[in-house]
Amino acid sequence: MPADASPLGFRQTPVDVLLEVEGLSRHFHATEAPAVDRVSLSLGEGELMALLGPSGCGKTTTLRMIGGLEMPDAGSVRLRGRDITRLPVEKRGIGIVFQDYALFPHLSVRDNVKFGLRKLTRAAADARAEEMLALVGLEGLGGRKPHQLSGGQQQRVALARTLAVSPPLVLLDEPFSNLDAAMRVETRQEVRRLLKRIGSAGILVTHDQEEALALADRIAVMEKGRVLQIGTPDEIYRNPATRFVAAFIGRSNIVPGRANGMDVETAFGRLPLSRAANGRVSLAVRPEQIMIEADPTGPAAVVGREFRGHDQLYWVQEGERCLLVISGLGQGQGMGAPIAIGDRVRLRICDCVTPVD
Numbered sequence: 001m002p003a004d005a006s007p008l009g010f011r012q013t014p015v016d017v018l019l020e021v022e023g024l025s026r027h028f029h030a031t032e033a034p035a036v037d038r039v040s041l042s043l044g045e046g047e048l049m050a051l052l053g054p055s056g057c058g059k060t061t062t063l064r065m066i067g068g069l070e071m072p073d074a075g076s077v078r079l080r081g082r083d084i085t086r087l088p089v090e091k092r093g094i095g096i097v098f099q100d101y102a103l104f105p106h107l108s109v110r111d112n113v114k115f116g117l118r119k120l121t122r123a124a125a126d127a128r129a130e131e132m133l134a135l136v137g138l139e140g141l142g143g144r145k146p147h148q149l150s151g152g153q154q155q156r157v158a159l160a161r162t163l164a165v166s167p168p169l170v171l172l173d174e175p176f177s178n179l180d181a182a183m184r185v186e187t188r189q190e191v192r193r194l195l196k197r198i199g200s201a202g203i204l205v206t207h208d209q210e211e212a213l214a215l216a217d218r219i220a221v222m223e224k225g226r227v228l229q230i231g232t233p234d235e236i237y238r239n240p241a242t243r244f245v246a247a248f249i250g251r252s253n254i255v256p257g258r259a260n261g262m263d264v265e266t267a268f269g270r271l272p273l274s275r276a277a278n279g280r281v282s283l284a285v286r287p288e289q290i291m292i293e294a295d296p297t298g299p300a301a302v303v304g305r306e307f308r309g310h311d312q313l314y315w316v317q318e319g320e321r322c323l324l325v326i327s328g329l330g331q332g333q334g335m336g337a338p339i340a341i342g343d344r345v346r347l348r349i350c351d352c353v354t355p356v357d
């Protein structure tokens, strides 16, 4: 199987390949499953990838092996065609931004940014540091110590320090976890803009699907040390490879069906499939793919409702199944006439559905 192919045949091979990771594995305890199990992925020049998965799935260990902070038991890492699998961290030319920023507390912000620029003349390093501080919106703050800055500002200093040497690749391990929710949203867009502007590729470790969807060009979804699927946020959301991916990225209803090629017979009638399947299948149906209509003779009943302003969530009991439905305003369920708990309804699916096992 090619390095970047999932078991279901998704494949995205970037045009200018920067990084190729092949069969990377790390086993910490002989009696336990490997922390990272034959992970393969490739990254294009300037591309941003998120490693996304639940706690303990091996994201950080994968990132550390790419950065040289951890040695793999098997597999290889190539950067611009050069095998760097066994190179020490300082010889790889890869930038790393740590969760706690790892700034030197006794150095000024400016000297922190200049830290990687020791090969330049003093004047050139000063000029580069000022340029980087301006780029991250911290001009005028170069004389301060890190503790005199907010968490978001310290994060930007760490990024400025890493990007000052224009590394081809920057590794970011949960870089926004110390920031509050509003700051996180603002800072992640900033980070994306900066990486794109400098032209550095990035790999970001996160367990926050919203962060991965908002920031990355492509997402690698991991579970139990393995990569389950690699794709653009759109591909992963619309065409999840497995039930786990469907549940981890956004919300999904799982509905049974009997597939015949590109169609499937379900309790909601015959529906088109997003990829071919045959026989008994489980289908991932996104809550927004289900239309809900008030109908006193309908076969289902609303058992829960949550008003969210721009849309409404309904939990609908139909026979044995409880389905989650999201109904946007303008889909006939305007603010004036919501469907109430206990109302009889009829559900329809008018979209492709995805077989997930």
Ligand SMILES: Nc1ncnc2c1ncn2[C@@H]1O[C@H](COP(=O)(O)OP(=O)(O)OP(=O)(O)O)[C@@H](O)[C@H]1O
Residues within 6 Å of the ligand: 028, 035, 053, 054, 055, 056, 057, 058, 059, 060, 061, 062, 207
């Ligand atoms: N140095 C180590 N020694 C022993 N076990 C380790 C070590 N580092 C990680 N592990 C184990 O390897 C597995 C994967 O850990 P890893 O930190 O890569 O996961 P993660 O997906 O990044 O999790 P989190 O989101 O919680 O940081 C876990 O079971 C962890 O306990």
